[in-house]
Amino acid sequence: MTATSLQKKALGHIRILDLTRVLAGPWCAQNFADLGAEVIKVERPGNGDDTRSWGPPYLRDQNGDNTTEAAYYLAANRGKQAITVDISTPEGQEIIKKLAAQSDVVLENYKVGQLKKYGLDYASLKEMKPDLIYCSITGFGQNGPYAHRAGYDFIVQGMGGFMSLTGERDELPGGGPQKAGVAIADLMTGMYATIAVMAALTHRDRTGEGQYIDMALLDVQVAMLANMNTNYLASGKPPVRWGNAHPNIVPYQTFATSDGHIIVAAGNDGQYKKFVAAGGEEQLASDERFSTNPARVANREVLIPLLAEMVKRKSRQEWIALLEEAGVPCGPINRLDDVFNDPQVKARGMQITLPHPTAGSVKLVGSPMKLSATPPDYQAPPPLLGQHTDQILKSVLGYDDEQLNQFRQRGII
Incomplete structure (x- = not known):
């Protein structure tokens, strides 16, 4: 990559080692990819990120047949390079350690303490790279009575108060708690994690000091209730559901209408x-x-x-x-077909099309971040499972074909 092309990428000098899967972590990593960072996505050999199989719908190939890429996976993995490594093996752990040593940021969303047994926790990796930024994303954080619980967006929406505010009023037909139509706790955690990592990178650039970031879905869900939180804290009265109405303004x-x-x-x-x-x-x-x-x-x-x-x-x-x-x-109130046909949405470039190795092309949603000098850089479509394993392990770590073949025969990559 030339110096000129790097200058056009806001984060072209940053390498992210992405050990996350599903949504919150991948959403964060995709933000970095859009802004020009090199993102190396690490997945399990054979299966990969769970969301690859969360379909239908699946991306269709040029013959109209389903590929192995679920639409869910496509939503959060644009612009990354994908490798497969079995981190339960000593050799796999060594690969991850070497990659971390040459990365600026490690993102992970394993259960609390799970990576420590592999020597891939922050304390272990910090020993070899003191300026490393390491971001852990979990349901409930690294401490507290719920720290070891698995965290799911739906559960967190309920626990964090969101569903007490969302849904039709209890006294009306269809009244009761309602989750959001998308995984808002996951998505907002991904956004907060992006901000936290950017802050840590700025701090590192000023001081040379790395740090650990502890992100929790429940924390984010509580924080994002914004004025509803302060309404409660000021009055002592928990807000209630109002459906599509407003408690203080009518209408x-x-x-x-007659048709919608x-x-x-x-x-x-x-x-x-x-x-x-x-x-x-x-x-x-x-x-x-x-x-x-x-x-x-x-x-x-x-x-x-x-x-x-x-x-x-x-x-x-x-x-x-x-x-x-x-x-x-x-x-x-638009359906998504209305949304993507809306002239304002079109004018803002919110639908993009990227070349894809099996489908020919893939339609994706563009980034809402509009930067005048360093706009989002849609480098590549969501990668196939293990698509860049050989390329990364050769170019970044210096492994040769014989070593890679041995790793592959033993299921390490």
């Missing part, structure tokens, strides 16, 4: 007046029960059915056109 919710759903977010009395005027129901603004937001909140149960009946008279697009013209905040 600020979803409505069914829209969101209306009337944040003040003026916007509310314009909303009902657009629907031909001006009297709902002059009625003293509904003329101010406090009155609308108090009379929510009376007002919302009237608004719902009004909204059903027009289509989704009719309402969006009317309300945009009137200056009332609104938006559709």
